[in-house]
Amino acid sequence: MALLPWNATAVNQDALTARLFVQNKNTNAVERMLVQTLEAIKEGRLQQALDYVNQLLTISPNFALAHLIHGDLLSAKTRILHGFGDVNAADVTRIQDFKDEAETRIRNYFDRNRGLTQPNLLVELSEKQNHVLFVDTARSRLYVYEKSQRDTLKYVADYYVTIGKNGTGKKDQGDKRTPIGVYFAARKLNRPLPDLYGDAAYPLNYPNEIDSYERKTGSGIWIHGTPRDTYSRPPRASDGCVVLSNPDVQALQNILQTGGTPVVIGVNFQWVGADALKQQAQTKAELSNALESWRRDWVSQNTDAYLSHYTRDFFYSEGDLAKWSSYKRQIQAAKPKVSINLADISMFTYPNAKQNMVVVDFEQEYISPALRNVMKKRQYWVQENGQWKILYEGSA
Structure with missing residues (x-):
């Protein structure tokens, strides 16, 4: 034989x-x-x-x-x-x-x-978030972590995945690449889908704010299953989506059905132990202090101090830093008394970025004599000359 x-x-x-x-x-x-x-x-x-x-x-x-x-x-x-x-x-x-x-x-x-720890990334889940998914494209693997005691992460499970035929770094419509970044999964699509997508499909918010700013095109990047006659596909075989077997998609159902589940997609995550993660705790403290300083300077209506928290490359949906500054100076000229409260804060290191960047989401309550507004806000913070600055700000 x-x-x-x-x-x-x-x-x-x-x-x-x-x-x-x-x-x-x-x-x-x-x-x-x-x-x-x-x-x-x-x-x-x-x-x-x-x-x-x-x-x-x-x-x-x-x-x-x-x-x-x-x-x-x-x-x-x-x-x-x-x-x-x-x-x-x-x-x-x-x-x-x-x-x-x-x-x-x-x-x-x-x-x-060998025992899994977690990627060497700053991850702070909000009060409403219980899980985070890490997709390591180099390993064709999706890792599930849940919030544990003292806001630490606990490994739950991991699954084989298929990524884009042409690898990662999606830039253009139809390039068959999987994007790299921090994304959030929407709830399961309920409309009828072709058999290609298997038992379920959960859209990711590609292109996100950074993708759009960098003029990346394309859409329809989902987490989804496989056709009924196929258990799994090769490591690189999708049009850019993250594809799991149908049983594995079903195993993730309880996590993904809540909507807004953070999905961090990267290449060759560094897997580290608890000691190495102390550095991330320090980064979190520094960024939390910067966020609180931004909030206080806004409340004080000290416009120069407030605007000092924004990088020269800052952008938002309506324009750049110059336009943002003009808008804010006009509003704050009257020095209105305002109250600003932040809650439900989350933080995620942006993987494989050119500079150290963290996505920060929070619920913002703004109260002035003329207005009370509660909104979900998203900011991208970057390190510039050792200081944390805001690169982007907008609704989440």
Whole structure:
């Protein structure tokens, strides 16, 4: 009975020598069984591998990668195979897609078993937010974290995802790239959708304010599922959306159905422990102080001090800093007595940005003799010469 040549072609040797069966409640059964199958193949236990993959196909009958492995195992009973997917070697591109998916899933399986901390990003969830999703496009992985005690984040689960055919850094309509940034997922689309989108679709707010300012085009970037006859797609196969298997989309339903779930999409997050996150706590304190100083200077009607919180590159929906300054000086010339209260504050580091940037959302209550207004506001803060300044401000 021939040994399938997975050792050299489909999986990383170092990964398969790692400790295999580290169990925890979040381990994905499909990936665990896939790794069990490949480990059995690596060790020449082909009948046991066949038993594993049969079990895998019982719970995921539309898992194409598992079908390919099953075909290889059956063929190995009668002939020597010369490569992964040798049963259908003519479709070279498709076979490479399967290899990429296998390698990605296995790598992340062992990464998970090492114990996940969290990305080295400032993340402060508001009182109304319980979860944040991190999409690491380099790993083809979506990580779920929930708010824990003392406003820390606790790892919940992680899932394999497909991203854009042409990778990341979306700029133009139809470029088949996944955007990088901080986004917020809307509630599930209730209108009928083509089978391509699977069991559910949750739109992201691409283009966000920074995307629009940078003149990025396109729309319709969603988190969604797969067609009914497809368990999963290759790591790079979407038109820019973040695609999960239908069971995984269903697993996220309770989190996403609330609407407004933050989704941070980046490349090669740095995963750090609690000690390294102390720096983020310091950044949060500095930014919180800057936000409070901005609020106080607004209340005091000290226009020069108030405007000093804005960067020279500041923009908003109506124009630039010059127009904003003129507007504010006109309003504050009469020195009206105002009360401004901020609540429900959230903060998210903008990943892979050219400069240190944080998205800050809050509920703003503005009270003057003539007006009382409560609105959801969004600001983008950047570090400029060691100080935090506002790059953008508008409604959220």
